[in-house]
Amino acid sequence: MRNTTGLLSVLVLGAAVAGPVASAHAAPATASASAASACHRLVVKANASNNKALSADNRHSYKKAIGHNKATQKYVVQAKGACRRARHAAEIRHALDGAGDGVEAAEHHNKRAYAEHDSRAGRAAAHAERNVKARLRIALHYS
Numbered sequence: 001m002r003n004t005t006g007l008l009s010v011l012v013l014g015a016a017v018a019g020p021v022a023s024a025h026a027a028p029a030t031a032s033a034s035a036a037s038a039c040h041r042l043v044v045k046a047n048a049s050n051n052k053a054l055s056a057d058n059r060h061s062y063k064k065a066i067g068h069n070k071a072t073q074k075y076v077v078q079a080k081g082a083c084r085r086a087r088h089a090a091e092i093r094h095a096l097d098g099a100g101d102g103v104e105a106a107e108h109h110n111k112r113a114y115a116e117h118d119s120r121a122g123r124a125a126a127h128a129e130r131n132v133k134a135r136l137r138i139a140l141h142y143s
Contacts, residue, residue, distance in 0.1 A: 039083040039092070040143040046075035046099070047136040050129055053106065057126040062114035065125065069107040072132070076100045079139070088142040095139035102132035 053068035076099050083092045109125035112118055 035082070036086060036143070039079060039086050040140070042075050042079035042082050043092075043096075043136060043139045043143045046072050046079055047133070047140060049075055050099075050103070050132050050136060053110075054126060054129040054133065057106075057110070057122060057129060060119075060122060062110045062122060062125070065110045065129075066107055066114065069103050069110060069129075073100060073103045073107070076103060079143075083139075083143060086143060091142045092139050095135045095142070099132045099135035099139065102128050102135060106132065 049068050049072040053065045053072060056062070056065035056068055076096050080093060080096050080100075083089060083096070086092055106125045106128035109121045109128060113122035113125060
């Protein structure tokens with residue numbers, strides 16, 4: 001019995017010494033991982049909002065599409081800030097810049113379609129939102 005007790009105390013003492021050292025090294029990795037997670041989460045939210053805008057355009061609900069475009073623009077701007085330190089920051093920024101420009105164009109077309117009952121502007125808005133979807137897919141790949 002005495003040999004077992006000594007072995008247990010060595011294991012407990014070893015775990016107590018190794019525990020704080022291991023957790024101290026893990027802290028910076030989780031901060032980096034959470035930043036990457038925030039970046040990815042915001043790109044996913046922008047993509048979901050753009051999909052809602054595209055769906056509203058397909059239903060000719062241009063006023064709802066305008067609201068979803070504004071939300072998409074908000075998430076794209078937030079994602080640009082969150083992704084500035086990401087691994088592929090240049091590729092993500094380039095894709096998000098293109099997506100932001102496309103969202104602005106889609107919002108403009110949706111406003112015109114709503115105010116003037118112009119179905120051609122509605123089709124242009126849907127086309128712009130499909131381009132945004134492609135850009136956000138690229139950003140999702142790199143985030």
